[in-house]
Structure formats: structure tokens, C-alpha cells
Amino acid sequence: MRFSKTFIKTLRNAPKDETAKNGILLTRAGYIYKELAGIYDYLPLGLRVIENIKSIIRDELGKIGCEEVSLSLLQNPELWEKTGRWDDKEVDIWFKTKLSAGGELGLAPTHEEPITSLLKSYVKSYKDLPLYVYQIQNKFRNELRAKSGILRGREFLMKDLYSFTATEEELNDFYSKVEIAYKNIFDRLGIGSDTFEAFASGGIFSKYSHEFQTVTEVGEDTVWFNKDNSLAFNDEVFNDEVLSEFNCKKEDFTAKKACEVGNIFKLKFKYSEPLDLKFMNQENQNQTVYMGCYGIGVSRLMGVIVEKFADEKGLIWPENVAPFKYHLVAIGENGEKEAEKIYEKNENLFFYDDRKSVRFGEKMSDAELMGIPYVVLVSDRLLAEGKIEITKRETNEKTLLTTDEFIAKL
Amino acid sequence: MRFSKTFIKTLRNAPKDETAKNGILLTRAGYIYKELAGIYDYLPLGLRVIENIKSIIRDELGKIGCEEVSLSLLQNPELWEKTGRWDDKEVDIWFKTKLSAGGELGLAPTHEEPITSLLKSYVKSYKDLPLYVYQIQNKFRNELRAKSGILRGREFLMKDLYSFTATEEELNDFYSKVEIAYKNIFDRLGIGSDTFEAFASGGIFSKYSHEFQTVTEVGEDTVWFNKDNSLAFNDEVFNDEVLSEFNCKKEDFTAKKACEVGNIFKLKFKYSEPLDLKFMNQENQNQTVYMGCYGIGVSRLMGVIVEKFADEKGLIWPENVAPFKYHLVAIGENGEKEAEKIYEKNENLFFYDDRKSVRFGEKMSDAELMGIPYVVLVSDRLLAEGKIEITKRETNEKTLLTTDEFIAKL
Numbered sequence: 001m002r003f004s005k006t007f008i009k010t011l012r013n014a015p016k017d018e019t020a021k022n023g024i025l026l027t028r029a030g031y032i033y034k035e036l037a038g039i040y041d042y043l044p045l046g047l048r049v050i051e052n053i054k055s056i057i058r059d060e061l062g063k064i065g066c067e068e069v070s071l072s073l074l075q076n077p078e079l080w081e082k083t084g085r086w087d088d089k090e091v092d093i094w095f096k097t098k099l100s101a102g103g104e105l106g107l108a109p110t111h112e113e114p115i116t117s118l119l120k121s122y123v124k125s126y127k128d129l130p131l132y133v134y135q136i137q138n139k140f141r142n143e144l145r146a147k148s149g150i151l152r153g154r155e156f157l158m159k160d161l162y163s164f165t166a167t168e169e170e171l172n173d174f175y176s177k178v179e180i181a182y183k184n185i186f187d188r189l190g191i192g193s194d195t196f197e198a199f200a201s202g203g204i205f206s207k208y209s210h211e212f213q214t215v216t217e218v219g220e221d222t223v224w225f226n227k228d229n230s231l232a233f234n235d236e237v238f239n240d241e242v243l244s245e246f247n248c249k250k251e252d253f254t255a256k257k258a259c260e261v262g263n264i265f266k267l268k269f270k271y272s273e274p275l276d277l278k279f280m281n282q283e284n285q286n287q288t289v290y291m292g293c294y295g296i297g298v299s300r301l302m303g304v305i306v307e308k309f310a311d312e313k314g315l316i317w318p319e320n321v322a323p324f325k326y327h328l329v330a331i332g333e334n335g336e337k338e339a340e341k342i343y344e345k346n347e348n349l350f351f352y353d354d355r356k357s358v359r360f361g362e363k364m365s366d367a368e369l370m371g372i373p374y375v376v377l378v379s380d381r382l383l384a385e386g387k388i389e390i391t392k393r394e395t396n397e398k399t400l401l402t403t404d405e406f407i408a409k410l
Numbered sequence: 411m412r413f414s415k416t417f418i419k420t421l422r423n424a425p426k427d428e429t430a431k432n433g434i435l436l437t438r439a440g441y442i443y444k445e446l447a448g449i450y451d452y453l454p455l456g457l458r459v460i461e462n463i464k465s466i467i468r469d470e471l472g473k474i475g476c477e478e479v480s481l482s483l484l485q486n487p488e489l490w491e492k493t494g495r496w497d498d499k500e501v502d503i504w505f506k507t508k509l510s511a512g513g514e515l516g517l518a519p520t521h522e523e524p525i526t527s528l529l530k531s532y533v534k535s536y537k538d539l540p541l542y543v544y545q546i547q548n549k550f551r552n553e554l555r556a557k558s559g560i561l562r563g564r565e566f567l568m569k570d571l572y573s574f575t576a577t578e579e580e581l582n583d584f585y586s587k588v589e590i591a592y593k594n595i596f597d598r599l600g601i602g603s604d605t606f607e608a609f610a611s612g613g614i615f616s617k618y619s620h621e622f623q624t625v626t627e628v629g630e631d632t633v634w635f636n637k638d639n640s641l642a643f644n645d646e647v648f649n650d651e652v653l654s655e656f657n658c659k660k661e662d663f664t665a666k667k668a669c670e671v672g673n674i675f676k677l678k679f680k681y682s683e684p685l686d687l688k689f690m691n692q693e694n695q696n697q698t699v700y701m702g703c704y705g706i707g708v709s710r711l712m713g714v715i716v717e718k719f720a721d722e723k724g725l726i727w728p729e730n731v732a733p734f735k736y737h738l739v740a741i742g743e744n745g746e747k748e749a750e751k752i753y754e755k756n757e758n759l760f761f762y763d764d765r766k767s768v769r770f771g772e773k774m775s776d777a778e779l780m781g782i783p784y785v786v787l788v789s790d791r792l793l794a795e796g797k798i799e800i801t802k803r804e805t806n807e808k809t810l811l812t813t814d815e816f817i818a819k820l
Contacts, residue, residue, distance in 0.1 A: 001477075005475065005477075006477055007477065007529065007532045007533070007538070007541045007543060007574075008532060009532050009538075011531065033528050033531065035481075035482045035484070035485075035486055035524060036484070036486050036515075037511075039482045039484050039486075040482060041479060041480065041481045041482055041524070041528060042479060042480040043479050044477045044478060044479060047478055047479060047480050050480075065415065067411075067415075067416055067417070067454045068454060068457055069451060069452060069453050069454060069457060070451065070452040070457050070460075071445075071451045072445045072449045072450060072451055072565055073483070073548060073550075073565055074445070074446070074449050074505075074550070074564060074565050075445075076445055076446050076449075092510075093510075095484075095507040095508075095515070096507060096508075097505040097506060097507045097517065097552075098505075098506075099552065099564075100502075100503075100552045100553070100554050101447075101553075101554050101555070105446075105505070107507065107517070114445060114451070118443050118451060119417065121419075121421065121443065122417045122418060122419050123417070128417070128419075131417040133417060138483060138548075140483075140484070142509065142510045143510070143511075144510050144511055145511070154484060154509075155482055155483055155484050164417075
């Protein structure tokens, strides 16, 4: 992508009401645009980051046999009335709207009800199970306050996966597989070493659920960790009763701020029972389907990655999520010619700052703000010595290579 | 994809209130699921069709220098008040909702206002222009009636492209480029020979806009064509005044039913003026940006393709949009073994009916209903003669090949 052709620019200032680091930096670097508090647009580079996150998730879920769908955003109240979740007293973050033909609709805050109801058309017998169905879709939550940038949106992107099994054993097996898939996802996103699985409360049917919590100063959650981080509890279940179950004592734990990037939940019959999702078992008896649900906050992850890695100069993207691998900066006449040659080798790898009449200093500080992993400087001065300079954004480590050496590495 | 592993099944019946052919067949074949009138879910095969359509659009728009974004669905009334389009008397298909923090929000029926406003942060000088920005995003329209399947949704997927230029000449140039890109898109989607560019009314600033109309019995529009289809007018502008401009007479035209799959519109200052999108020209004067907008109905296209090609047995997908190229049917013990071998060669090409205990007749009628371009039958009977049978779904033309011959063609 050529800087001279894209509409985005780096901006000196983020909107005045933007107080979160992720919101400020992503806006200034041209990745997102704020429509209203908690409501953002994704600009070309931001969309590429989101797509990279989605690809990694799709890849890992594909490996454990999940299939992708896309469910509607507009919601039929009938389904949600059956589970008691249409009532604003039960779920207080609904956006509701009126259908001109009569009646109300909701904007999906999550999708358990429609996916459960949909499967009634397809699940008849034990032979139809197990099933693992997910989507990467927008969600809407009518938050009273939204001031954490893309960490907590009124409109945001989520991956929601649902499992449907005939037995509790199969539910447990798949739950374990998702735990591994999630670890792989967070590893590939570059936040694996700071992301921990914490016990959380389980609701009606299960004692515990699990949250995947990334330790970060801006996290809204408090998570309690033991010494080697091998055991973690969210605040809600951090009490003597729970701890005694694990043979632990409160004093062995310390609190850290963390941001929930995923959660997994054994729903069992919570939705399949009120929505009547049943199957015929091997003994020809009707049985209720066991369900699990498994979420990942896709747009939130983008924000968490910013919060974890950014420094005082700007964004720093892990290579797997970066919009491009290289930020190619051309300076001077020969620099431009050489940079064109490099860019043409593989346009998909480069964000190419081919802007004329923008000074060296501005190009380099833009590159630092935008956070692409490697800055490739191709300048008259360096070329006079036969070299180009590659700077790793994260460490500021510099390498001098000939163009041919660099191209050979692509 | 293995039939035995996906949750979808072919269904005997579509919902009772589904009357459109596209809605009935897509539901019966397991591509979509109806939540409410005009509100559909996309199931694994349906999502693949949608993704194929999106890829073709992205590819053609990339060639003419467009860049992709994703704008929020929730809309800030302020922007729409500036253009007069917040008022339900002006735009009568709004879904509106209340923000719990106070105030109203809308669900985007289109995105001219936010994209124009967004660009105010990025367009300052003539050097920043021209710009071509698009997204493929959901739209919401609060239709009083919705009974055409996915041809007219209350929630639907659209590609909306906006051009921003300094001069009218550049607007006209880009408009012509989009006309060519659209022709390429409709050609690649398999509906090129039935899709025509028709004159339509132009609004305040332009005499005419253009609609891309696919001739089909179920079309809601009436389009008037001359003898060789080289000239077409939509009903709205088919009058003596317009015709005299083109030196034509009404009697030389015949009416056909058609479905609008795209439209292009020279907006000029319609939105940039009220939203104050200006740039500094070469003479250091403030000037209003020329805009154009260019839509394609993505989910509607899927419906139009169904309506155009389906026959009494079911769907027929053109190869470029089909979820898979081959529908692989295994019959008998040796058939299964041989089919596995073929499937493993390239899983991405095959929808593989590996279901046990489903009879030959049912497998073949499911294949016909699902409409994948080639049915590859691998049965004990045929293998005894050393052959497998490839049937072209559209023509029912059959070819016998050895497995090796077929694999060599993949």
C-alpha cells in the first residue's frame, strides 16, 4: 500500500474525549476513527489488523472441527423471551428498535438464543451430534459509559463459538480442545505469555467457567494470581470457600489488573432446555442437547495488543497481526528509485511511504507512530554506501543490508 | 467439507411464509436460515457464496485503486440532520434506537453521511485527492413488507464505494472506470449477459444516474429496453422528454422485469456541501469536494444468481460463486475408499457427501438441490469398470473418467 494513495494520515491529536491509550494511538496513527463513544470505524490499516486476527482465529478453530456461519444482527424477541433475556431488567444493555410492520426487534448483544433455535431444524438424532458452530460478527451493547477506546465498545466484533453435544463427556472434551486452541490463538497474536486462564463463576449448571485474561494496567478486571501464575481466579470467585477447594490460601495470591479477551462456558442445558433443543438418543429417547459457548473479543484484542506493546513513540504491532511487515521509507531521488524496485518485489509486504515533499524526520516519526514491525529506510545517503537500513520498531535495533541481501530475505 | 461433519441438511420444506424461489431453495438446500421476514442467517455454504462474491468485488475494485474500510452500523443523528436525512418523513426506512446514556442512534441504511464526515479529518488540500473508499458492510432498512427472500432484506449486505475528487472531470473519469469494473464483476459472477446499465433519475446535481439491472421474472423493477438492449431506461425516466433527448421513441422499447444489482450516482455536492467537506485548491481557495457513490447489493446478488440459474431440481451455481467446485458422492465400500483418496487431494475443492446409510437416490437429489457445479459420483458399480462419473449440474452432461484422469484435472 502506498502512503501517497491512501486517504489516511497520521493526526496530531485524537478527539478530545478520547482518554484511552489504544483509542488515542489508533486514531492518531490512522487505524480507527471515532464516530461516538464506543462506536468506531476501521480504516484500511485497522481493517487489515482485524482481518489478521480473524484469520488466526479461523485457522485454529478450523483445526478443531468448527464451521463458520453468520447470524443476523436484528433479533426476534420471541426467542429471547423464552430464556428470560429479553427483559431489560435481566439484560440491561439491549438496543431495541421498532419494526414498522409492528413489533419490536433487538440488536444482538450475543447469539446463544438464535443459534440454539436455528439448530432445531438440523439436530434430530444423536447421529447429528456433536456440532461446533461459530461466527465472527458484530455485537451491540448499550453501555452507559464507554471510555476505554475499543476495549469496551457499544458496537464491537466478537468471535462466538457454540458446541452442541449428546453427552457431558463430549462437552468436557471439546471444552479442553478450545482451551488449547485459545492458547494457540493468543500465542500467535503475541500476547500468549501475558494471557492466563482464570476461574470465574459458572452460572446455574456449572460450578466454574473460565476467562482468558491478559494482564495489563488498563484492564477493568481484577485477577488474583498465585506465585508462578499457574492458578488464577477472577475477583468474583476469589473467596475462602473456593480457595479451600483448591487447597489455597488468600495470602498466597496477588491481584493484577487484566483485560478479559476470551471466555469459555459450559452452558449445559441453560439455553437448550428453554429453547427445546432435543435429540433422539440411541435408546430412542428424547434428550436435551449439552451446550458450551466460547467467546473471543476480536476488536478488543486489537486494543489489548496496542495497550501491551505501544511505547511513548506510538504503536508496536506483533508481526502476525501487523497490517504490513515492512514500513518502506524512501528519501531522495535514488532512494525513491530503489524503494520502487523493492516495493514491486511484493507489494503485500510493504506499507510504502512514497510521499514527496515530506521530510525525513516526519516520515520516520510517522513510521514509529504507525508501529509496523520493520522500518526499511532507503535513502540517497545510505545508498551512496551501497546499503539500506532495517530498524526493528520494537527494539530500535538497526541492520544495514544491500538491497539484494534484503530482497533475498523477503 | 464433509457432509457428515457439517450441521446443515437439506430440508423438505422452507418456512411457510417463504414465497420467493431464492428464499425457498436456499433454505431447503441449507444455505440460509430465516430469522424473520427479510432477516436471514448465512450458513456455512451460504457464507462461502457470499465470500466468493465479496472476493470478486474486492479484486475488481482494487484494480481501480479503491481502498477498504469498515464503518460503524450505529449512526450519529447529528450527521444525518445536516443533510436532512434523519427525518422519518425524508427517509422512511430508519431503524432507530435509544442510547441508555441519552439520545438516539440510527442503524445505517447507507453510509454517505459518515464517510463524508470522516474524510474531513483527512482531506485538506487538492494533494489529498482523488480518493476512492469502499466497504462491504451490513445495511438496515425498516421495510414495511419483505417477501422476496434475500432480494430485499431488512438487514442485508452491501458494497458501497464513494469517490472524492477535486474536479468534475475526475469524477466523470472515475465513474467510467466503475462502469467497467461493474461489468467485470457481473461477468465474473455469471450474470453479465443478463445485466444491463439503465438510465435512472439523477437527483439534484446530476441529470441521470445509472442502475445495473439484471433481467429476471422476479425483478421488482420495470426496465425499458430498445431492440438490441444497447439502451435501457428505468421506469422513472421513461418518458417523452427523456427519450427525445436520445432521439428515441417509446414504441421502440419493450418492458422487462429486472432486479437492481448495482447503481452508480454522481452526487457532486449533495453531501459534501451540507457536511462541509472542502479542500484547498491550487489557487489557495476553499472548494467543495466532488463526490460519487457506487453500490452493489452483495446478498441480493446471491438471490439474483439463484433466481437466474435454478431449475426445477434446485440451485445451480456459476463456478466462480459456487461454495465448492465439486460435489463428491461416495457409494459403496470401494466407492468410499476411492472418494477419500480423491477428497484428500484438495479438500478445498470438494463438498464431500461421505454420509453412511444415506441411499444413492437421496445423495443424488441432495446434490441436485445444492447446485454445486460438478457432481462426482464414485460408486462400487462404476469403479468395477474402472471409472468415476462427472455430471455437470447445469446441463446434466456426463463424463466417465478414471480416477487418475480426474485427479490430473484438479
